Amino acid sequence: MAGTGKAHLSQGETVLRIEDLFVEFPVGRSGLKVSAVAGISIDVREGETLGLVGESGCGKSTLGKAIMQIVTANSGQVLFGDIELTTLKGEELRQTRPRLQMIFQDPISSLNPRRRVGKIVREGLDIWKIGDEASRQAKVLEVLEVVGIDAEAAIGRRPHEFSGGQCQRISIARAVATEPRVIICDEPVSALDVSVQAQILNLLEDMKARYGLTLVFIAHDLAVVKNISDRVAVMYLGKLCEIATPDDLYASPAHPYTAALLSAIPVADPEVNPTLRGGVGGEIPSPLAPPSGCRFRTRCPLATEKCAEEEPQVQEVRPNHFVACHFPLAEGQDLPALEANIA
Amino acid sequence: MSAASIKESSATTPASEAPLLVVNDLKTYFKTDRGLVRAVDGVSFTLERGRTLGVVGESGSGKTVLSRSIMGLLPKRDVERSGSVKFEGVELVGADTSLMVEYWGDQMAMVFQDPMTSLNPVMRVGKQITEGLRQHLDISKDHANQTALALLSSVGIPEPERRLRQYPHEMSGGMRQRVMIAIAIACGPKLLFADEPTTALDVTVQAQILDLLQTQQRDRYMAMILVTHDLGVVAGRTDEIAVMYAGKVVEKAPTKVLFSNLRHPYTEALLSSIPKISDPSHTRLKTIGGRPPNLINPPSGCKFSPRCAYATDKCRTEEPPLSAPDSDGHQFSCWFPVELSAKQTAGVR
Ligand SMILES: Nc1ncnc2c1ncn2[C@@H]1O[C@H](COP(=O)(O)OP(=O)(O)OP(=O)(O)O)[C@@H](O)[C@H]1O
Ligand SMILES: Nc1ncnc2c1ncn2[C@@H]1O[C@H](COP(=O)(O)OP(=O)(O)O)[C@@H](O)[C@H]1O
Ligand code: SF4
Ligand code: SF4
Ligand SMILES: [Mg+2]
Ligand SMILES: [Mg+2]
Numbered sequence: 007m008a009g010t011g012k013a014h015l016s017q018g019e020t021v022l023r024i025e026d027l028f029v030e031f032p033v034g035r036s037g038l039k040v041s042a043v044a045g046i047s048i049d050v051r052e053g054e055t056l057g058l059v060g061e062s063g064c065g066k067s068t069l070g071k072a073i074m075q076i077v078t079a080n081s082g083q084v085l086f087g088d089i090e091l092t093t094l095k096g097e098e099l100r101q102t103r104p105r106l107q108m109i110f111q112d113p114i115s116s117l118n119p120r121r122r123v124g125k126i127v128r129e130g131l132d133i134w135k136i137g138d139e140a141s142r143q144a145k146v147l148e149v150l151e152v153v154g155i156d157a158e159a160a161i162g163r164r165p166h167e168f169s170g171g172q173c174q175r176i177s178i179a180r181a182v183a184t185e186p187r188v189i190i191c192d193e194p195v196s197a198l199d200v201s202v203q204a205q206i207l208n209l210l211e212d213m214k215a216r217y218g219l220t221l222v223f224i225a226h227d228l229a230v231v232k233n234i235s236d237r238v239a240v241m242y243l244g245k246l247c248e249i250a251t252p253d254d255l256y257a258s259p260a261h262p263y264t265a266a267l268l269s270a271i272p273v274a275d276p277e278v279n280p281t282l283r284g285g286v287g288g289e290i291p292s293p294l295a296p297p298s299g300c301r302f303r304t305r306c307p308l309a310t311e312k313c314a315e316e317e318p319q320v321q322e323v324r325p326n327h328f329v330a331c332h333f334p335l336a337e338g339q340d341l342p343a344l345e346a347n348i349a
Numbered sequence: 350m351s352a353a354s355i356k357e358s359s360a361t362t363p364a365s366e367a368p369l370l371v372v373n374d375l376k377t378y379f380k381t382d383r384g385l386v387r388a389v390d391g392v393s394f395t396l397e398r399g400r401t402l403g404v405v406g407e408s409g410s411g412k413t414v415l416s417r418s419i420m421g422l423l424p425k426r427d428v429e430r431s432g433s434v435k436f437e438g439v440e441l442v443g444a445d446t447s448l449m450v451e452y453w454g455d456q457m458a459m460v461f462q463d464p465m466t467s468l469n470p471v472m473r474v475g476k477q478i479t480e481g482l483r484q485h486l487d488i489s490k491d492h493a494n495q496t497a498l499a500l501l502s503s504v505g506i507p508e509p510e511r512r513l514r515q516y517p518h519e520m521s522g523g524m525r526q527r528v529m530i531a532i533a534i535a536c537g538p539k540l541l542f543a544d545e546p547t548t549a550l551d552v553t554v555q556a557q558i559l560d561l562l563q564t565q566q567r568d569r570y571m572a573m574i575l576v577t578h579d580l581g582v583v584a585g586r587t588d589e590i591a592v593m594y595a596g597k598v599v600e601k602a603p604t605k606v607l608f609s610n611l612r613h614p615y616t617e618a619l620l621s622s623i624p625k626i627s628d629p630s631h632t633r634l635k636t637i638g639g640r641p642p643n644l645i646n647p648p649s650g651c652k653f654s655p656r657c658a659y660a661t662d663k664c665r666t667e668e669p670p671l672s673a674p675d676s677d678g679h680q681f682s683c684w685f686p687v688e689l690s691a692k693q694t695a696g697v698r
Contacts, residue, residue, distance in 0.1 A: 200619065202640075208636060232626060266553070276585055
């Protein structure tokens with residue numbers, strides 16, 4: 007994790023289990039490769055919401071798309087129930103789609119602008135021939151009402167006639183229509199105003215309870231992720247750093263990167279001087295040439311020679327709290343101040 | 350600030366002693382096919398030298414149009430702009446473009462939300478900085494180059510010589526925003542507008558950029574108008590906050606007063622809809638129902654009334670005026686302002 011290992015994987019049954027997943031993108035003809043996901047293992051348990059956080063470019067969306075088989079993994083496994091997705095092809099893969107859905111960040115452009123809302127929500131039911139004509143129509147009306155859209159008025163209209171928040175509701179209706187087991191939500195509220203964001207977060211919680219969903223929730227806003235998740239995984243440059251329950255992770259982060267991320271969050275309290283709160287110096291290194299050993303070491307105030315030589319392995323520091331770091335922070339231990347080293 | 354005291358200060362004091370910026374009843378309407386969009390609808394405030402005003406509100410509330418209208422950076426056609434913008438006592442509403450050109454860059458400058466679209470993609474970064482310098486300060490090419498180097502180092506860009514020769518796409522988002530700041534402060538403006546300068550950036554980079562803006566501002570004694578939809582961003586970094594709703598300032602107060610004693614139901618609702626990092630996970634969020642109003646046909650009475658939990662018939666028929674500042678300098682426009690008990694539940698992150 008900012009190293010590798012599987013100590014955190016559950017022994018019991020999981021809905022989704024990703025092992026040793028690697029995704030690389032070639033850069034033009036240069037022979038160079040972006041290492042977007044670099045040996046990630048993670049599991050998602052029945053009925054939970056797993057939050058995924060990390061800075062832009064750390065590979066969150068790529069991981070989501072690799073689970074969906076929208077991008078092809080170079081190696082590793084994605085087990086959905088007992089089906090191994092990475093080796094499935096064509097029709098077999100298509101048959102898994104209604105059970106595994108994805109919602110994207112930009113609510114307006116992720117809906118086909120030429121289609122009417124009724125058709126958009128129905129699409130999955132038609133493609134996978136779920137139910138008969140009457141039951142499909144009933145399902146469309148049901149899910150639209152459930153997400154808070156006036157179904158009768160909406161089905162004949164097109165996406166551009168709706169606000170960003172309403173489009174995100176329609177995306178959610180479309181995703182739940184096929185009765186999926188898992189929905190991967192890639193930054194579903196990042197493009198929305200705080201007021202609409204709160205409505206959509208509450209809606210996702212309601213959908214989860216109503217349809218018994220399991221969610222993977224990708225976001226870069228740590229407060230949002232804390233609010234919705236049962237477990238949170240922190241990623242850095244294609245690796246996992248830390249995974250724990252949100253209350254534990256936020257109260258006592260064990261990975262220096264998590265601690266630094268938490269200290270960079272702006273707080274709506276004028277008594278707190280933001281310039282004295284730490285944060286992370288510098289910028290994320292190029293994924294074309296990630297640092298050896300621990301990928302976070304170029305920005306880590308605790309880094310030693312060992313961190314450059316050896317990749318840290320994931321270990322359980324407290325019950326259900328896993329971290330990949332040679333020198334994890336103890337409970338209550340603060341991260342020393344960082345030098346503002348801009349890479 | 351009342352209209353009377355504005356007149357008094359601008360009529361009798363010499364330009365250099367007049368407040369840096371006095372905006373009075375500024376209105377900016379756009380004529381569109383669907384009708385008149387009242388994007389800014391009577392905004393007044395005063396900003397002194399070296400101070401920071403935060404402007405907060407949902408998208409579409411008029412924050413960007415307000416900044417652009419103060420700077421005179423509006424489309425040439427189909428705009429109605431009225432009211433008064435006095436910069437060091439000089440009236441800018443109705444001023445010639447030739448006068449405004451002297452102000453842009455030199456006296457006031459702007460950092461935009463998306464540095465990629467506001468930098469010229471086909472011009473080296475160095476040239477983009479030196480061009481402005483040479484235009485405004487009338488200095489030699491060498492001198493301009495030296496200044497550009499110094500500026501890039503001062504905004505925390507390592508290896509400035511190499512960076513000067515790069516194009517914007519060769520830089521990360523955070524680096525580009527640093528370049529934007531370097532360009533904006535190059536000519537030593539007295540007033541800097543930062544319109545959502547960190548909305549497109551990661552929290553880590555966001556913190557770095559906001560720190561940078563703050564140090565530059567202190568070192569140069571610039572005034573700043575920091576526009577954002579994130580109350581967390583303005584909390585520790587502004588002297589005063591104006592909350593905008595539907596083209597109007599609905600509450601304005603010194604930052605500490607606003608957070609400890611908010612009075613407007615919209616400010617309360619905005620603050621309580623933010624997930625708080627200190628709350629346990631799965632805390633049910635308070636939401637503001639509905640959406641911001643249509644600015645072509647806004648609701649009658651208080652524009653927040655269709656979404657306000659405390660609205661009465663009076664609210665739906667009569668528009669509340671912005672109150673005169675109290676002894677704390679606190680102003681709000683509401684018939685039934687939030688009382689202490691309700692406020693405490695709003696809390697902070
Ligand atoms: N199709 C692609 N071709 C080449 N590189 C890619 C491609 N998709 C992603 N990458 C690169 O892979 C890395 C991970 O990207 P990814 O989109 O997964 O990040 P992310 O964590 O979702 O970031 P953000 O928070 O900005 O959405 C980045 O360096 C990105 O530039
Ligand atoms: N050039 C324009 N023509 C017509 N309407 C505009 C124009 N620019 C902005 N508006 C409208 O003015 C209102 C305020 O916009 P803006 O200031 O950009 O909001 P904010 O910055 O608070 O998100 C919006 O309703 C927007 O659609
Ligand atoms: S202490 Fe070492 S292993 Fe741990 S995060 Fe820092 S660099 Fe990585
Ligand atoms: S005037 Fe009435 S509707 Fe408007 S904010 Fe105050 S209580 Fe709410
Ligand atoms: Mg992404
Ligand atoms: Mg704006």
